[in-house]
Amino acid sequence: MELGERKLLILQAIINDYIISAEPVGSRTVAKKYGMGISSATIRNEMADLEDMGYLEQPHTSAGRIPSNKAYRLYVDRLMKVKSLSVSEAKYIKEFYKKKTRQIEQLIFQTAKILSDITNYTSVVLTPQLNKVLIRRIQLVPLEPEYALLVIATNSGVLKDSIIPIPEGIxxxxxxxxxxxxxSxxxxKTFDEIDINTVLEMQNDIIKGRAFFNSLVDALTESITANEDKEVYLGGPTNIFNFPEYHxxxxAKAxxxxxxxxxxxxxxxxxxxKNGVSIVxxxxxxxxDLKECSIVTATYKIGDKVLGTMGIIGPTRMEYSRVVAVIDHMGKSLSNYLTRLFNK
Amino acid sequence: MELGERKLLILQAIINDYIISAEPVGSRTVAKKYGMGISSATIRNEMADLEDMGYLEQPHTSAGRIPSNKAYRLYVDRLMKVKSLSVSEAKYIKEFYKKKTRQIEQLIFQTAKILSDITNYTSVVLTPQLNKVLIRRIQLVPLEPEYALLVIATNSGVLKDSIIPIPEGIxxxxxxxxxxxxxSxxxxKTFDEIDINTVLEMQNDIIKGRAFFNSLVDALTESITANEDKEVYLGGPTNIFNFPEYHxxxxAKAxxxxxxxxxxxxxxxxxxxKNGVSIVxxxxxxxxDLKECSIVTATYKIGDKVLGTMGIIGPTRMEYSRVVAVIDHMGKSLSNYLTRLFNK
DNA sequence: GATTAGCACTCGTTGATTGAGAGTGCTAAC
DNA sequence: GTTAGCACTCTCAATCAACGAGTGCTAATC
Incomplete structure (x- = not known):
């Protein structure tokens, strides 16, 4: 069967309506609200066709229809017009990136908050991926006679710090x-490229005490392999309660x-x-537990290097056009900010 | 009216039952389950008295009774026997504090997780309070020619790090x-005791560039006044869904x-x-939004210095005896651990 | 041949009614 | 002072009918 112009219009009308109302859409509603000069009976026929083609589903006989996943996919790929941000939204974001925050965690956290505030969905922002990040400096900072602090600074902030004991006389x-x-x-280098053996070879060279050497290698290894640093910041987790499908x-607990x-x-x-916005x-x-959700993600970068990802999670019935606009904008804003701040 | 021995027994029985069942407790239930050789009619009379005295409440005429806040207060102050931890619980906690974690955030986070895992309630653990913490060392770590990292190390880990620009030629x-x-x-000193004027006075002494000086003072001031560091770690936030009162x-959203x-x-x-366990x-x-909740808190310390607080939040109908045991134990364990690790 | 009006049919929702069950308070007997 | 007995209250779950939204089909219309 052909997916003609009129079918597309009807499908779009149904998707638009369902995204707003969360209620199955009937033929009469389409005829009335999105009046396209044809009767509800005609629309009924078309809707039956669309159901046969897998774009619509019926919760039960006497209900209207809801879009299928296939329909949403078609929608985001072909039908949807990406709205641009409202002036106030753009301004809100711009204002935020004006004030200098030096701490990357704070920045990521705020990004998550803005995303969820503007969209009213739940947002997720990942901290920069270690293996993408370049080491700038490794410094042992003396604290007390017996302890030193191992600081590893990178091109996107301080990513690791741990306290190691040092023997006397150092x-x-x-x-x-x-x-x-x-x-030196x-x-x-990135954390991926660190070869702990290089350190081992130094042993004979300038490392004095065995105990200290072991602590140091331990701490370094921990820094390299640690996955605790894969932090994830959430924005508006309870926004999910806004949607009837999660009442x-x-x-909701799941x-x-x-x-x-x-x-x-x-x-x-x-x-x-991949770069840019993608939708699942x-x-x-x-x-x-996500089969009834959609996730829209965008990446953020320093210079050309993709560092991390931000995402919006909401019900399948999501305002894709608005969400895509917002997250695209935010991805770019954060990238610009980081690049300005850290890239040389 | 007197609050005699028998009334106390009945009250205790009702509280115990209600804590487990979340259902109003009737006179027959008390007579049968907590058989104390008296009939349900007698218990009914006593219950009527207890209601007059403000210890019991009736959701509606034909329901059983539930304990009032006053009753819970009496219970935790006088009636409750604090259970000791089960062997496996104590072992679980001990095991955890065996493995060395050097990062204080990780430690706090894990503490929250253990608390919620063992109790099945929601837990909250505060990171150490800055104004209680002693500065050990302030170090500027060079990153690139134009940037340095300001690290402030304290007796409970690294609490602050921010990047500041430095002018050329330093x-x-x-x-x-x-x-x-x-x-030096x-x-x-504690953060409270830092007087930024002391730094200002140094200006003429060894500080060279104005710009650098300003950045440094800014960063220091930010560190001192920052409240972002008042972090709070949650354990098992969705545990609240376990309780029918939050269905x-x-x-639940609130x-x-x-x-x-x-x-x-x-x-x-x-x-x-104040030291030790307290209950609200x-x-x-x-x-x-907490009028239907209770919070049990304990403090943790380094040496004698109270650094922070941990808490369990759950419905008023909470297993106080178990929760108090667990949180008391955890507070002491964490204090011991921290003291061993950081106190000189 | 496509469109539409008309209509019978389906199915979920709502609201009212009802009976069962749990629990109480009171009275009178022990 | 304690208890058996009983009428009374109130919630909860089940049942049922009326309602309405929406469909699919048929026959008439453009």
Whole structure:
């Protein structure tokens, strides 16, 4: 069967209406609200066709129809016109990026908050991926005679700091020398490229005490392999309650519990390597509890390097056109900001 | 009216039953389950008295009775026997504190998780309060020619780090000298005691560039006054769904939204300065959305210094005896751990 | 041949009614 | 002072009918 012009118009009308109302849309509603000079009976016939073609579904016989995942996919790929941001929204975002925040966590957190505030959906923003980040400096900072602080600074903020014990008789000056040496070896590399063996080879060279050496290697290894730093910031987690499809307590709990699984979120969102905005709709999600959700993601970068991802999660019936506009804008804003701040 | 022995027994029975069942308790139930050799009619009379005295409430005429806030207060103050932890629980906690975690955030986060896992309620743990924490070292770490990292190390981990721009022609060695000087001035002080004027006075002494000086003072001031560091970690936020009193979507949303208000939580929990476990029951809470909740808190310390607070939030009908046992134990465990790790 | 009016049919929603069950308070007997 | 007995109250769950939204089909119309 052909997917003619009129069918497309009707489908679009149904999707638009359903996105707003969350109620199955009937033929009369389409005829009246989106009056296109044809009667409800004609629309009924077309709707029956659209159902046969897999674009519409009927919850039960005497209800209207709701769009299928296939319909949403068609919608976002072909039908949807991306709205541009409202003036006040754009201004709100711009204002935010004016004030200098030096702490990257704060920045990411605020980004999540803005996303959820503007869209009224739940947002997720990943902190920069370690393996994309360049080491700038490794510094051992003396704290007390027995402890030193290992700081690893990168081109997107300080990513790691841990306290390591040091044996007696090691001077701040000596720590400084080690720091300089480590920095010279690893500067400009990513965490992926760090080879712990390089450190091991230094042993004979300038490292004095065994205990200290072990602590240092431990701390470094921990820094490199640590996945705790894969942090995920949420915005408006309870926004999901705004939608009637989540007025069910069990469903809401499942959703919120999912949001607590940071590793899972991280894995899911960091997948789309590709630049720009991408959309995953309903059943396309792998995770069971997300089969009724859609996720719109965008990446953010420093210079040309993709550092992380931000996403909006909401019911399949999502205001895609608005969400895409917002997240695209935010991705670019954050990238600009970071690039200005950290890129040389 | 007298609050005799038998009345207390009956009250206790009703509280115990209601804590488990969440259903109003009737006279027959008390007679049967907590058989104390008296008939349901007698118990009915006693219950009527207890209601007159304000210890019991009746949701409606033909329902059983539920304990009032006053009853819970009496219960936690006089009736309750604090259970000791189960062997497996104690072991679980002990195991956790065996493995060395050097990062304080990680530690706090895990503490929250353990609390909620063991109790099945929602837990809240505050990060150490800045004004209680002693500065150990202030260090400017050079990153690139134009940027340095300001690290403030304290006796409970690294609490602040921000990036500040530095003007040209300032050598790492010079940064080191400033660091040493700042450290010598502020070491052993708390953030409260820092007087920014002291820094201003140095101006004529060793500070060279105006721009740099301003950045430094800005960053320091930000560190001192920043309240972003008042972080709050949650454990098991959705545990609230376990309780029938929160099967209502609106109530649940209100509760979860409250948990997102970190500053508010911080203020509420950091109030009880006193050592040990304290309990706030239902109406005693100031916040409207907590009038049906109880909060059990304990403090944690380094040495003798109270650093922060942990809390369990649940419905008024809470298993106080178990919760008190758990949180008391956790408070002490965390204090021991921190003291061993950081106190000299 | 496409469109439309008309109509019978389906099915979920709403509101009223009803009976069962739980629990109480009171009275009178023990 | 305690208890058995009983009328009374109130909630909860089940049942049922009326309603309305929406459909699919048929026959008439453009």
């Amino acid at each position: 001077s701040p000056d000596y720590l400084n020398r080690i720091s300089n040496m480590l920095t 070896v690893y500067k400009g 069910d307590v069990l469903k 959703f919120l519990d999912l949001l607590e699984e940071k590793e899972l979120l991280y894995k899911m969102l960091s997948k789309p390597e 709709i309903g059943e396309e999600n792998e995770h069971e | 050598s790492p060695d010079y940064l080191n000298r400033i660091s040493n000087m700042l450290t 001035v502020y070491k052993g 209502d979507v609106l109530k 509760f979860l939204d409250l948990l997102e208000e970190k500053e508010l939580l911080y203020k509420m929990l950091s109030k009880p300065e 029951i239902g109406e005693e809470n100031e916040h409207e």
